[in-house]
Amino acid sequence: MSILFSENYINEVEGRAHYHKKKGGIISAPSSPAYAPDPNVPPPLVPSDPYSSPTQNGPCIFDVTSFGAVGDGNTDDTAAFQATWKAACAVESSVILLPSKGKFMITSSIFNGPCKPGLVMQIDGILMPPDGPDCWPESDSKKQWLVFYRLNEFTMNGTGTIEGNGQKWWDLPCKPHRGPHGSTLPGPCDSPAMIRFFLSNNTQISGIRIQNSPQFHIKFDGCDGVLINKLQINSPQFSPNTDGIHVQETKNVGIYNSMIANGDDCISIGPGCSNVDIQGVVCDHSHGISIGSLGVHNTRSCVSNITVRGALIKNSDNGVRIKTWQGGSGSVSDISFHDIQMENTTNSIIIDQYYCLTKACRNETSAVYLSGVSYKNIKGTYNNVRSAPIHFACSDAVPCTNITMSEVELLPAQGELVDDPFCWNAYGIQESLTIPPIDCLQDGMPLSLGEALVGC
Structure with missing residues (x-):
């Protein structure tokens, strides 16, 4: 049975002001996940009338223009933002x-905590960095723009836009195929990630639009408790390294009801992540939803309890992917990809334990151990006429185990069915007929797991 999309289903979800953790720490999802934000339902605002004076029990409002921000798109408003932050x-x-009529330009900034609980940044206008590398101050880091550090119970919301001005960064000749005659010139090629949350807990982001990032749009590193709801991320299809949402060393994450169109991974889950729930997300012209890459430079990586459900992935190079480097260690376990619609993807379902960015990667015997990966009710179309949409390439020494396939139906967008999926050292079961059939998946368990039991 195909996954159905209904307008009533989409319109059911309202933004939440609070969230709670289930047993085990995972953030609970909003009821009835949606595939796209409803434009007729405004995101939650704090307060409901931001221009009124605070009531006795209401929040204290710090308008950046009251601290000297000009908001004309040309004036450097960094000092005004830092002063506003310090006071709030x-x-x-x-x-x-950030009022709706403002267009605020600030340079690379770190907004430090800890702050008093309940701090909200309400973006109703436009917030942006300098226009490209030539306008970037020499003293500023070219690896990051907005950094939020050591915050607790921080919320970012509003009806506005965070604009990355990424085009001039994407066109640097050190970017892939941007040099003369389609070449890639050597670096350094630093480009700023747009928004980074570092060592922060219980962060909420909703309603805003983030677009045209020079590199990653939003990153979470070393955080605990992240709720993203009704977020919109937009960058062109061929914008390099513009991952939508990236999490690493982060746990208890909920990503809901958001639309992401970009030039790299729609959502990427790095090492050290656990209890990540992704629901009702649309990924367009991206590299799909990825776990990894993990184990680079012989490192140990641990990822567990990741759920992706109710997603739509379309016009993308990949669908759902797990990628690890040879030579790594650790484990990936308890992964669920359920109720996912694919439209015109190239590689729909992938496990790649031979991930490498060059042709010079050495063969290694150790590997990150993959076990307990479930694919259920994944249906739609693929556009690769040369290879099947399912590809399980597991380590020679450390097999993948406990892979479950159920109600997987992937058909060509045009042409004939490619009916020869690839499996290497992959063990699991088919609970129902898979299209294309995946007879190469081995039954039971391997005789040896090599070094896998070192694990996490």
């Missing part, structure tokens, strides 16, 4: 307001 950080349940 010291007040519980305060709101930093």
Whole structure:
């Protein structure tokens, strides 16, 4: 049975002001996940009337223009933003307001905590960095733009846009195929990630639009408790390294009801992540939803309890992917890809334990151990006429185990069915007939797991 999309289903979800953890730490999803934000339902705002004076029990509002921000798109408003942050950080349940008529330009900035609980940054206008590398201050880091550090119970919401001005970064000749005659010139090729949350807990982001990032749009590193709801991320299909949402060393994450169109991984899950729930996400012209890459430079990586459900992945190079380098160690376990619609993907379902960015990678015997990966009710179309849409390439020494296939139906967008999926050292079961049939999946368990039991 195909996955159905209904307007009523999409319109059911309202943004939430609070979230809670289930047993085991995972953030609970909003009820009835949606495939796209409803444009007729505004995102949650704090307060409901941001221009009114605070009531006795209401939040204290810090308008950046009151601290000297000009908001004309040309003036450097960095100092005004830092002053606003310092004042609001010291007040519980305060709101930093970027009014809707403003177009605020700030340079690379770190917004430090800890702050009083309940701090909100409400972006109703436009926030942007300098226009390209030539305008970037020499003293500023070219690896990051907005950094939020050591915050607790911080919320970013509003009806506005964070604009990355990424085009001039994408066109650098050190970017893939951007040099003379389609070449890639040597670096350094640093480009700033747009938004980074570092060592922060219980962060909420909703409603805003993030677009045209020079590199990753939003990253979470070393965080605990992340809720993303009704977020829109947009960059062109061929913008290099513009991952939508990236998490690493982060646990208890919920990503819901969001639309992501970009030039790299729609959502990427790096090492050290656990309890990640992704639901109701649309990925367009991206590299799909990826776990990894893991184990680079013989490192140990541990990823567990990842759920992707109710997603639509379309016009993408990949669908759902797990990628690890040879020579790594650790484990990937308890992964569920359920109720996913594919439209015109190239490689729909992939496990690649031979991931390599060059042709010079050496063969290694150790590997990250993959076990307990479930694919259920994944249906749609693929556009690769040369190879099957299912590819399980597991380590020679450390097999993949406990792979479950159920109700997987992938058909060619045009042409004949490619009916020869690839499996190497992959063990699992088919609970129902798979299209194309995946007879190469081996039954039971291997005789040896090599070094896998070192695990996490």
